[in-house]
Amino acid sequence: MQELIDWFQSLEPLPWQNDRDPYKVYILEIMSQQTTLSVMMKRYPSWISTFPSIDSIAAASEEDVLLAWEGLGYYQRARNIYTIAKFIKEHGFPEPNLSSWLQLPGVGRYTAAAILSRAYNKPYLAVDVNVKRIIMRIFGVSSYDQGLEEKFIALLGKNLFDKYSSDMNQGLIRLGQSLCKKKEIICKECPLMKICKSAGNISCLNVSTKKTIERRDKYLVIISFNEYIYIEKIESGVGKNMYRLPLVDYELWQTFLLEPGASLLSKRKHSYTKYCDYLYPLYIEIKEMELLQRFDNITKHLIACNKKKLHERPFLSSYRIIIDELLGGGGKDLFLEDQ
C-alpha cells in the first residue's frame, strides 16, 4: 500500500514528525496519550525547551518534572519519565527491541512499537485505538483479534512495511483521526479503500459506556499570612507528590468560616472521569501572629509557601486555577462578598 505512504506524505507535516531522536520520540509518544493535537502543539515544544535531553531530566527532581507536566494530567506518566531518565542516564537506552522497551514503566505495547519504528526504523505495528478501528474495518470484523495484525501487515505489503513502518504507523493514526473516524468516515479519500471490506460502511462503533457520576464536596482553606500561603503535599493517590490547597472536613471548615478575616470564595466545579467535585474555597487572611496560632492544629501539617513561589510547585489543575485567580487577577471573580 504505497498509497498509504503517499497519502501520509501529502499531509501537512506535524512539527516534530521527522525527528528521530529516541528521547524526543519517547516524550512525544507519552505526551500524546489521551490528549489532543492542540494541547500537543502547545506543550511539546515547551517541554523540549525545558528538558532538551535525558540528562537534563535526570539532573532535575521529580517535582521539577511534575511541574513541567502540570496541566497534562495522568501524572504517573511524568513520574515514569523521571524514573526512566535516571535509568537511561545510568544504563543507556534499551536495546531496540520490543521486550527491552516494554520493561520501562509506562511503556506498553503501543508506545514501544511506536518508538521503535519512529526512532529505530524497526518494523513494529503501533496499534492504538485508531489503528485497531481501522484494522477491524479493513477486515470487516466486529471484535478485535491480535492475530489480525500480521495479516494486516501482509495486506499493507510486508516489504514496504519493513522499510517504511514509521510513515505507515503515523499515516494510519492520521487516517483514524481524519478520514476513518469513530463516528464519521470519508471513504472516497481513503488510501486504503482498495483493501477495505467495510468501505462506505461505518461500523465498529465503540459503544460508549455511560459512567455514573459521583459527586463529591471538598472543603478547602487558603490560609494567607504575610507573604505566605499554606499548601499541602499530596502523599498518595491522584496527584501524588504534587500539591493542593489544604482540604479540611466540613465541620472544621464551618468553624473557620466564622473566623475574623475569613471570606468565602465562589465554589468551583471540577470534573474528571467519573467524579464531579465541588470545591468550596475559604480564604483566610491572617494579619496578627497571635491569630495564626488558632490554626496550629492544621498548619503544623502544612507547608508555608511564599506566594511568589507557588508557581514553582506542581499543583493539580483545579487548585492551580484558584491560586492563579487569587494571586493574578486580584481575585475579582473569585470573591463572593466584597471586603
Add this chain to the structure above:
DNA sequence: AAGACGTGGGA
C-alpha cells in the same frame, strides 16, 4: 478485566 487515572478544548 473492568476501573483508575486528568485535563483542555471544541461543539
Add this chain to the structure above:
DNA sequence: TTCCCAAGTCT
C-alpha cells in the same frame, strides 16, 4: 453552560 472527546498503561 454542559457534555464529550483525545496517539494508553497498569492492576
